[in-house]
Amino acid sequence: MTMQRTEQIFMVGGEVEPPFFIGRDEEVRRIKVDMLFSAQNNVIIGPRRIGKTSLLRNLKNSVLNDVLFVPVNCRKITDMSDLFRLTTRALIEVYEEKHKIKGVARKFSEVFRGKITVATRSISEIGGSIEHIGNVYLRFREDDIDAQELVSETFDFIERFAAEVDEPVVIAFDEFQELNKFNEHIFNILKSHMDSNPNVRYIFSGSSVSLLHEVFLKSDSPLYLMAARIRLEPIQKHEVSSYIRSRLALWDITISDTALDRAYEYTDGFPFYFQKLGFLLYQAAVLDNSSSVDTNDVDIAFSCMLREFDSEFEARFSSKFSRQQQEILKSLSQDRIRRLSEIARDMHTPASSLTTSMRDLYYTMTVKKPREGKYGILDNVFRLWIERNILDDTREDTH
Ligand SMILES: Nc1ncnc2c1ncn2[C@@H]1O[C@H](COP(=O)(O)OP(=O)(O)OP(=O)(O)O)[C@@H](O)[C@H]1O
Numbered sequence: 206m207t208m209q210r211t212e213q214i215f216m217v218g219g220e221v222e223p224p225f226f227i228g229r230d231e232e233v234r235r236i237k238v239d240m241l242f243s244a245q246n247n248v249i250i251g252p253r254r255i256g257k258t259s260l261l262r263n264l265k266n267s268v269l270n271d272v273l274f275v276p277v278n279c280r281k282i283t284d285m286s287d288l289f290r291l292t293t294r295a296l297i298e299v300y301e302e303k304h305k306i307k308g309v310a311r312k313f314s315e316v317f318r319g320k321i322t323v324a325t326r327s328i329s330e331i332g333g334s335i336e337h338i339g340n341v342y343l344r345f346r347e348d349d350i351d352a353q354e355l356v357s358e359t360f361d362f363i364e365r366f367a368a369e370v371d372e373p374v375v376i377a378f379d380e381f382q383e384l385n386k387f388n389e390h391i392f393n394i395l396k397s398h399m400d401s402n403p404n405v406r407y408i409f410s411g412s413s414v415s416l417l418h419e420v421f422l423k424s425d426s427p428l429y430l431m432a433a434r435i436r437l438e439p440i441q442k443h444e445v446s447s448y449i450r451s452r453l454a455l456w457d458i459t460i461s462d463t464a465l466d467r468a469y470e471y472t473d474g475f476p477f478y479f480q481k482l483g484f485l486l487y488q489a490a491v492l493d494n495s496s497s498v499d500t501n502d503v504d505i506a507f508s509c510m511l512r513e514f515d516s517e518f519e520a521r522f523s524s525k526f527s528r529q530q531q532e533i534l535k536s537l538s539q540d541r542i543r544r545l546s547e548i549a550r551d552m553h554t555p556a557s558s559l560t561t562s563m564r565d566l567y568y569t570m571t572v573k574k575p576r577e578g579k580y581g582i583l584d585n586v587f588r589l590w591i592e593r594n595i596l597d598d599t600r601e602d603t604h
């Protein structure tokens with residue numbers, strides 16, 4: 206059969222939607238209710254590559270008709286005026302997109318780069334809260350107001366706009382931990398707004414446990430208990446297995462149960478990794494002219510995948526961690542879960558000397574702590590990479 210198929214088989218990278226987006230029913234249901242009833246704000250916390258951004262995309266799709274859902278990627282925000290620019294523009298664009306209106310965002314954008322006179326005219330054609338906020342930005346350009354006021358005005362605008370168009374607004378700050386580089390001021394502003402306006406809700410998404418603790422769980426912090434917490438876990442095994450099997454079946458490739466077990470064992474249900482592994486399995490099958498996948502194929506594809514991540518993991522390992530943290534990770538890589546006492550023994554040091562490093566590794570979601578005194582590397586693919594590349598090297602060195 207030589208049917209030409211253009212359909213993508215797996216999706217690696219980027220925000221995915223069905224049929225590539227699986228699981229997360231519970232999370233979507235919960236957050237959707239909160240959005241529709243403007244019930245509460247949410248914090249989504251999860252390690253890298255667990256599918257936070259994709260979840261936001263699907264949340265947006267789930268409330269498309271009812272809510273102005275505005276994703277803002279905080280990675281792109283380098284200073285407070287960026288916060289203003291990205292958020293206001295995104296809100297207006299989402300509004301345009303939803304109501305199939307044209308030209309408002311374009312006219313508004315004049316305030317960012319156009320001549321002051323041109324910009325003033327342009328926004329006066331729009332009027333309302335957009336004209337107001339546009340004028341605020343023009344004053345900022347002329348140094349009449351500072352960046353902090355600009356941030357405050359950003360949140361005022363979101364509320365005014367929501368009231369004006371009479372629609373609930375959800376602002377979803379992705380990679381929220383990036384806002385931590387600004388001073389606390391920003392959280393104080395947020396707090397006063399989160400209290401006051403039921404028409405606007407916030408979703409914060411990120412991978413920093415420390416930020417979560419500092420911003421939302423410390424009793425003296427401005428946003429203390431202002432948001433419900435949702436921890437993103439790996440996708441469950443039965444969902445991953447039936448996904449891989451059904452995707453491969455589209456190309457008349459079968460995969461054994463034991464091979465699926467092996468694939469899950471390696472990837473641990475981390476979406477980015479099972480998509481990647483699935484693709485490599487498909488690619489190998491096509492190249493070998495084979496219509497079935499077994500455990501051996503999974504082993505080979507997985508090794509291939511580790512090699513592809515070599516430079517990235519190498520860079521992460523050598524630049525993101527202190528020497529002591531690197532030693533801890535090496536020790537941890539030997540098993541999925543290890544006791545603190547074992548790690549300490551490996552490192553010939555008292556367990557108490559590891560406390561600070563351990564806490565930092567936990568706060569950055571590098572390490573999990575399933576039980577008191579027990580730890581494991583959260584990302585199993587990274588763990589296996591360390592075990593095979595770093596640990597084995599040192600083992601050889603000592604021979
Ligand atoms: N629910 C899902 N079902 C299937 N695959 C998914 C799902 N969510 C994410 N993926 C896969 O994982 C990849 C990474 O997802 P995404 O970018 O949403 O994760 P993230 O947590 O935002 O990652 P990062 O920490 O790098 O920002 C996607 O490109 C896709 O291949």
Ligand SMILES: [Mg+2]
Pocket residue numbers: 257258259379
């Ligand atoms: Mg992301």
